[in-house]
Structure formats: structure tokens, C-alpha cells
Amino acid sequence: MENCVSVPAVDTGERAAKQPWRMLRSRTASARINGVLFVLPAVLLVGFVMVLPLAQALYYSFTSWNGAQAPVTGWTNYLNMLYDPELRRSLINSLLFVLSVPFGLIPSFVVAYMLHKDIPGNRVFRALIFAPTALSWVVIGLVGRQFFALNGPFNSIFRALGSSGPNWLADSNLALPAVILTFNAAIFGINTIIFLTGLATVDRSTIEAAWLDGAKEWEVITYVILPAMRRFVEFVLIVTVVTSATGIFAMIYVMTGGGPGSATLTLEFAVWRRAFATGGFGAGAAIGITLMLVTLLAIGVIRLTLRDRSEA
């Protein structure tokens, strides 16, 4: 790596010193060559681990690749996203995850807003709320598994009321809400801290002016603070939606394994189950492409929605 960049670089230095009139031109050329060489490792990594496999995945999504043979089957894999009950379930589950995000962000914003007031112990509260961000999705999934267990802490509410409480993660109707709740609880801390960072960027004189005009608190939040931190709201929404769709394989793996049946199967998890558990690599590729399209669509919707609001 270092050898290949040193040759033209040293050369330029010497030539520039001997022939100052050529300095500018050769320096630009040398800067360009060095530019290419410096960005090359990153481009190669992204090229071989992202761009090339994406193109391959696109091709394989139109085949019934089983690891050995890949006969072209056209749109079958994509139609199966709707016809295959398990895959349809995973598509719906992923959409439900994505749709839960705006609701999950409300407590984050409320707590960030409260923390932005000068309450005593502010710094300690921030540190505590941020702390669970250090935990991996494996750990979070396991804590969730314990929390929703038949004899777990969550059912102690039901026990106090004299009933035994359901077995949340083993019930095909209750498992998904429990997993979605765990996800939203886990991203609460980091999003609160990002909202706090956003609140700190809001121009305080604008807020002061709104108070002087006699605005109520909800008006200040809706018409002054939220528009002023629109970029942060957009960022948090996009990152959380992307995480909910593409970043929680580990949580589902340890919490429910996608089950019972396919009750908590997401598109992301279905890629693994179809491809690596049953050898349907062509089908898995199509699920993966669908996952990317769903994610991009969600990002597009978020961008458009927030843009309209700011212009209105």
C-alpha cells in the first residue's frame, strides 16, 4: 500500500524543486494520482463486499439457486413474497416493525425535552439513559426473553392481579408485540440522546420570542422546536427505521428464532432462514432485495413527509 503511493509522490517533490514553472501542473497531476491510490482500498472493500454481491444477489433473486445450480425462474421468488404464507408474514412483520418506529420515538422526544429543561441531576440522567446503548442485540434479546418469560418480571403484573399471565413469546399473537416493544425500548436511549443534541442546536432566542408572544408550551414544541430540529427528527427516523428492518437479526435469533412458526419472522431473518437453514439461496436473495426496496421506500416516505411539512 505504502510503496505504490510513494513513487509518484517523491518524484513530484524533486521535479517541483528543480523546475518551479512546471510545479503547479505536475503537482495537480501528482495529487490526482495520489488521490486515486489513497481512496483505492476503501473503493475495493466496498466494491467487493457491497457492489459486486448486490449485483450477484439481484441476478440470483431471479433463479432458484440452491448452492449448486441456479436455473432462471423469472419473477417466481418475488411473487412468492406475496403467495408464500411464511414470506408474506415476514413482509407484514417487517412493515409493522417500521410502522412502530414513529410511536417508539415519542417517549424519546418527551424525555429529551424534559431533560433539556434545567432539572437537577441532568448529567446523571443523560448518562443513565444512554447506557443501554452499550448492550448488543444478543444481550437485549436475552434480557427481553427473560422479561417476557412465563414466570418473568412482566407477568408479575398479572400475578399481582391474581392470574398467571400469558406465555408471551410462545403465543403466535403476542410474540410480535413483545419483540417490537423490546426493540423500541432498546433504541429509546440513543434516540433520546440524539434528540437532546438536536434540542441544543435550536436557537434559544426564537424560543424566547415565542414565549414573549404568549405561545403555549405545545405550540412552542410544534411550531418552533420541531421545525428547527427537523434534520435531527429525520435522521433519527431514518436510522431507527433502517435498524428495525435490517439490524436486529441477533435480537430475534435469541428471543424467538423467528417463531413461534413465523410469528416474529422479519424479512431480514427470513433471508437467513430460507438461505442458510433450508438452502434456498435464490429465494433468500429475493427476500434480501425486497428488504432493501422496503427500506429505501421507507426512507423516501420519511424524506417526502418531512419536506412537505417544513414547506407548508
Add this chain to the structure above:
Amino acid sequence: MTAIAAEPAVGAPTTTALRGGMRAAFFVALIASIASLYPFGSLILTSIRPPTNGTWFGLWGELFTNIPVGGYMLNSAIVSGGAMVLVSIVSCMAGYGFAKLRFPGSNSILALVVAGLSVPQATTIIANYFNFAAVGGIGNYLGPILMYAAGATPFSTVLMTNFFRALPDELVESAIIDGASYRQVFLMIMAPLAAPALTTVAVLCFLGSWNDLLVALLWLPDPGQRTISVGIASLVGVRSSNLNLILTGSLFSALPPILAFIAFQRYLVSGIVSGIGK
């Protein structure tokens, strides 16, 4: 320095323009903080409480005796450390190149690298698996190292490019006129200046790699090469009846990220929100 700390303006009575409802705000913050402590409290209590017919701290004893957690930790350290070093070098070089040594098409190539941010890992995992298998990258620590480093490259490159763009061009030009090579400028001037941004890149990559499950599960199938995340997650299938032991293991697995988190907290927030344009 920290992005989360809003410093009070000189002479201002408060640091915020928000008013009223202080008592309610305090209680909301208190409840949120207690709830945030739940996973830690639950994990610690579960791990030290006596299991059925056992003693205090018995689960820790069982963990260290029956499960090769030391080896798992070492494997995690190898792949996370390797990925961290690789992505730091690669993104620092690329950031310098994209910001200071522009060439025809460099902005388009940067855009291509950034586009990698919107490619989910699950979308490319199958093709990646077979590509790596074809060149002996499965069952080899280098496989996950390259996967993690590549996964962290788009974000890290954006962060480093933005960092270098904020430095004056004269820094490079004057050194070149003085006879330094572009490589020397990079090693002697740019890389040392980039230390804070590089710390962010390194810590985020370390946390992401240490906490990964999917790649390690597929790329390192040999039980002797298992990372701690895979080791713990695999217990769910084998010893699902002993959830408390698995939780104890998961707490142990979380110790290095927790320590990194405490030590580098201020770099994390600034790094995470660095994607938000001004």
C-alpha cells in the same frame, strides 16, 4: 467538547429557553433513568443470585467451568480488533484522498461509497458468503475482519472526508511546496490531526463488530473460532432451559463494549450525529 453538553452562555441565567414544569420533568427523567438501568440490574442480579440448589455467584463458576468463554472472548477480540485497525487505516486514507487530493470523478466515487450505507447486510450476505467460500474466507479470521471493515467503510469514510474537508488546503500545499510527498503529508500531518475522528471510527467499528452475530455465525463455523456473541447465542439452542446461565454469559460478553462505551462516550455521540448536515 461533547456534543450533548449545551454549555451555558456567558451571563445567561439558565442554559435553556425552556420553562416551567420542572417537577414533572424531573420525575419523567427519573422514571426513564430507572427503566434504563433495568437491563443492567436484571443481568447483574440474575448472574449473582443462587440458582436452584446453588450458591451465590454459582452461575459465574458454572460459566467459566463449562463454557470456553475465554476462547470466545479472544476470538471476538481478534476479529473486532482486526476490523477496527483495517477500517481506521482505509477510511483515513480515503477521507484524505476524497477531501484533499480530488481527481476527475472523485465525487462520484465518494457517492458510490456512501451509497453502501443503504445496502442492508442481509441483502448481500448470501453472495458474500459464497464469494468468501470460493477464496477460503470461511473458517478464517480474515473473513469476518474484511466483512466488518467493509460494512463500516461507508460511514467511516464519510466521517473522515468531512473531517479532512474542514482542514485548510494550505496545510497540504505548503508541505508539498516544502518538498514533502503526499504520503509524508498523510503520515506526518493529516493522520495525527485526525486522531479524534479516527477514535470515533475505531470505537464504532469495534462495538459493531464485537456485537455482530450473523457474520460470525456463518463465517466461523468451527466451535474453536466462535466469537463470544455466537458462543452465547448458540447456548440458547443447547441450554435453553438454563436461561440464567446464558444471561450470565451475555453479561460477561458485554463487559468489553461497556468499558469501551464508558471510556469513549463523548466520541460516540459526536460520531453518530456527524451524519446530520448543518
